[in-house]
Amino acid sequence: MTAMLLDLLRAARGAGVRISVAESIDAFRSAEVVGYADRQVLKDTLSLTLGKSLEDKKLFEDCFDLFFQREMVSSGETEAGSRSREPGEAGEHDGLASLSAMLLENDQAGLAAAMEGAAEAIGASNIALFTQTNMFAWRILEQMGLPELDRDIAHLRGEGADEATAERLEQMRAALGQQARAYMERQLTLFSAGTTRDIREGALRNVRLSQLDRRDMDRMRALVRDMAKQIATRYSRKRWQDRRGHLDIRRTMRRNMSFDSIPFHTIWKRTRIDRPSIMVLCDVSGSVAAVARFLLMFLYSLADVLAGLRSFAYSNHLIEVSDILARREIDEAIEEVMKVVGFGSSDYGRCFADFAEIAMRNVNRQTTVIILGDARGNRNEPRIDLMKQIFERANRVIWLNPEPQSLWGTGDSDILRYEPFCHQVTSCGTLTQLERVISEMMQQAQ
Amino acid sequence: MDTHFFDRIPTIESVRIGLASTGYIPSRQISTAVFLAMRLGKPILAEGPAGVGKTELAKAAAEFLGLPLVRMQCYDGLDESKALYEWKYGKQLLYTQILKEKVSAVLSKDDTMDAALARLHEFDDIFFSERFLEPRPLLKALQEPKGAVLLIDEIDKADEEFEAFLLEILSDHQVTIPEIGTISAIVKPVVILTSNNTRDLGDAMKRRCLHLHIGYPDAKLEEQIIDSRIPGIEDSLRRQLVSFVQQLRGLDLRKLPSVSETIDWARAILLLNATRLGTEVVHDTLNLLLKFEGDMTMGGKAVGEMVHKALRDGGVEA
Numbered sequence: 001m002t003a004m005l006l007d008l009l010r011a012a013r014g015a016g017v018r019i020s021v022a023e024s025i026d027a028f029r030s031a032e033v034v035g036y037a038d039r040q041v042l043k044d045t046l047s048l049t050l051g052k053s054l055e056d057k058k059l060f061e062d063c064f065d066l067f068f069q070r071e072m073v074s075s076g077e078t079e080a081g082s083r084s085r086e087p088g089e090a091g092e093h094d095g096l097a098s099l100s101a102m103l104l105e106n107d108q109a110g111l112a113a114a115m116e117g118a119a120e121a122i123g124a125s126n127i128a129l130f131t132q133t134n135m136f137a138w139r140i141l142e143q144m145g146l147p148e149l150d151r152d153i154a155h156l157r158g159e160g161a162d163e164a165t166a167e168r169l170e171q172m173r174a175a176l177g178q179q180a181r182a183y184m185e186r187q188l189t190l191f192s193a194g195t196t197r198d199i200r201e202g203a204l205r206n207v208r209l210s211q212l213d214r215r216d217m218d219r220m221r222a223l224v225r226d227m228a229k230q231i232a233t234r235y236s237r238k239r240w241q242d243r244r245g246h247l248d249i250r251r252t253m254r255r256n257m258s259f260d261s262i263p264f265h266t267i268w269k270r271t272r273i274d275r276p277s278i279m280v281l282c283d284v285s286g287s288v289a290a291v292a293r294f295l296l297m298f299l300y301s302l303a304d305v306l307a308g309l310r311s312f313a314y315s316n317h318l319i320e321v322s323d324i325l326a327r328r329e330i331d332e333a334i335e336e337v338m339k340v341v342g343f344g345s346s347d348y349g350r351c352f353a354d355f356a357e358i359a360m361r362n363v364n365r366q367t368t369v370i371i372l373g374d375a376r377g378n379r380n381e382p383r384i385d386l387m388k389q390i391f392e393r394a395n396r397v398i399w400l401n402p403e404p405q406s407l408w409g410t411g412d413s414d415i416l417r418y419e420p421f422c423h424q425v426t427s428c429g430t431l432t433q434l435e436r437v438i439s440e441m442m443q444q445a446q
Numbered sequence: 447m448d449t450h451f452f453d454r455i456p457t458i459e460s461v462r463i464g465l466a467s468t469g470y471i472p473s474r475q476i477s478t479a480v481f482l483a484m485r486l487g488k489p490i491l492a493e494g495p496a497g498v499g500k501t502e503l504a505k506a507a508a509e510f511l512g513l514p515l516v517r518m519q520c521y522d523g524l525d526e527s528k529a530l531y532e533w534k535y536g537k538q539l540l541y542t543q544i545l546k547e548k549v550s551a552v553l554s555k556d557d558t559m560d561a562a563l564a565r566l567h568e569f570d571d572i573f574f575s576e577r578f579l580e581p582r583p584l585l586k587a588l589q590e591p592k593g594a595v596l597l598i599d600e601i602d603k604a605d606e607e608f609e610a611f612l613l614e615i616l617s618d619h620q621v622t623i624p625e626i627g628t629i630s631a632i633v634k635p636v637v638i639l640t641s642n643n644t645r646d647l648g649d650a651m652k653r654r655c656l657h658l659h660i661g662y663p664d665a666k667l668e669e670q671i672i673d674s675r676i677p678g679i680e681d682s683l684r685r686q687l688v689s690f691v692q693q694l695r696g697l698d699l700r701k702l703p704s705v706s707e708t709i710d711w712a713r714a715i716l717l718l719n720a721t722r723l724g725t726e727v728v729h730d731t732l733n734l735l736l737k738f739e740g741d742m743t744m745g746g747k748a749v750g751e752m753v754h755k756a757l758r759d760g761g762v763e764a
Contacts, residue, residue: 044475045478054493264535
């Protein structure tokens with residue numbers, strides 16, 4: 001049972017449920033309490049201990065069903081399996097290998113058990129990639145005694161004694177091959193889901209945003225959302241912090257005036273923790289078209305989880321999009337923003353003028369201004385003066401440039417002229433970089 | 447955990463029967479969770495939309511086990527002094543004022559400052575004893591002689607610091623009060639935390655708990671719940687009501703009606719002496735099920751069709 005449960009846990013991890021060692025111990029303890037007899041109860045129990053959110057539970061329960069669907073195939077007892085693999089033990093089909101005998105007797109339970117046993121012997125649960133399916137299937141057959149079976153067929157044919165039986169065995173051999181392949185495919189879905197996904201996601205995190213494929217959008221969206229959520233929960237929680245032990249004498253005296261200033265009620269000092277107020281300016285012009293969607297996606301997710309974030313989008317002019325992002329679903333919101341300001345040719349000067357008009361009065365010592373863009377203004381007047389003004393008013397100004405640093409200042413890039421008026425200018429071409437920069441920024445904003 | 451618990455609930459089924467006897471009809475997962483929580487001494491973290499019976503579960507469990515229910519409502523800014531214990535500061539002050547003369551009488555024998563202080567030290571435990579301790583819910587739950595059901599309601603409303611502070615109590619069932627020492631639970635309480643998921647709880651917290659998600663019940667379970675809460679209701683009418691609410695949950699509403707709303711609605715329908723659903727009576731009482739104007743308009747449009755289907759499900763010719 002222990003091995004079975006361990007396999008299940010491994011499969012669940014592969015399916016994306018996070019299970020720590022402590023949680024597996026919990027799972028074992030609770031499984032012991034309820035027993036293994038009732039599968040439904042076991043499923044409920046494990047889902048209670050292992051699933052930590054609704055999605056986790058769903059993943060786990062699907063995995064559980066898949067796992068035991070596999071077990072169902074081998075409904076035969078394991079003893080039958082081990083016995084049937086011993087050679088030279090067959091009733092009416094004397095002189096034939098055990099596998100051939102089982103096939104002729106159509107002993108489904110025995111065959112399934114033998115397959116299960118063989119799979120275990122070759123470590124079938126180590127399968128990681130779909131290209132390995134055939135190889136593993138072949139090894140299972142070999143372990144089950146395929147060579148002997150082939151010998152039997154050849155023998156029957158060679159003697160010419162029993163052509164019909166040979167023919168039957170031949171057909172069954174083919175069917176068995178299919179079964180083994182199907183078996184390995186199930187194993188693959190159970191145990192390798194995690195590996196392939198991890199590889200893919202790991203790659204996505206580090207691929208340049210401008211190189212991303214359209215079909216990776218969904219996966220990317222989930223990654224971006226997770227990231228934004230993580231960042232936001234890390235930094236946006238507390239508003240007040242008690243400084244316990246520091247008496248607020250002024251307020252205590254006032255409060256206890258009616259008791260002749262004997263301090264019956266004490267009031268302690270506390271400090272207000274400022275939520276950073278953040279403004280994000282996001283470039284959606286033609287030059288960054290490939291990246292714009294992801295930047296917007298990130299902006300959307302961040303706005304979703306961070307209260308008080310104001311977002312702006314710009315290309316040849318700038319508008320505030322906080323409203324659109326708050327009201328619409330992510331796809332619609334991105335479409336709408338792109339429709340209103342997207343794909344224009346950048347004019348940074350004009351955009352900063354727009355920004356100054358809309359929001360400059362709200363930029364103050366608590367504000368962090370983040371600018372996402374390549375600073376390629378098509379040789380328009382860059383309005384460094386406005387940038388300077390923002391820089392002087394804001395707590396921090398951060399410029400995130402999707403271009404690699406080697407391209408800065410080439411052609412119509414004004415980034416080097418803006419640089420003196422930013423607290424930080426960073427190249428952020430990949431999701432990992434984006435996360436790191438934003439996370440650092442939030443830390444400093446605290 | 448005390449042995450008498452185990453005698454009361456030998457199986458999951460016995461938990462189900464016990465909870466049902468108090469009028470709370472649990473789903474399979476819920477009874478499994480309660481059973482496990484008591485066997486393993488782990489807290490239950492119940493998540494789910496408002497009104498599906500998370501708080502009710504704690505009440506029912508307390509009633510069925512015959513234990514007192516200690517409830518702590520969480521909110522932003524909740525801290526130890528409100529959750530665990532507080533010194534009765536006023537009482538301490540009052541007593542020192544009253545005992546002023548006693549104190550000076552005791553101290554009058556000493557002529558040096560040092561001697562007086564040393565004497566005073568002999569008495570300082572008096573004012574920091576359990577007599578001056580105001581137990582708040584958490585401490586109260588630990589001190590209950592027979593154990594208790596501790597309900598920590600809406601833990602997601604409390605801040606992260608408080609969550610971290612809870613961890614200690616939830617895993618060790620004890621608290622440390624600097625002036626007195628460590629107070630351990632006499633009998634480990636059964637802890638039920640509820641959350642509406644307004645924010646994600648920490649992983650450490652989730653790991654320690656059995657994570658129970660209570661969703662909207664299916665038609666069969668909901669009928670049983672209605673039956674237990676409103677005993678006199680007719681079979682056919684009950685089926686119609688449940689069918690209607692189940693259909694309503696299929697709509698794209700801002701706030702879906704939960705079980706508590708179904709119960710309220712059923713009561714209202716009974717009060718109106720209706721024997722079967724009708725478009726008119728539903729329109730009149732829809733505000734019991736739907737709480738937003740937008741939902742009302744959207745739900746209102748579909749009423750005719752849904753009533754029709756509900757009547758068919760209830761075995762009545764429309």
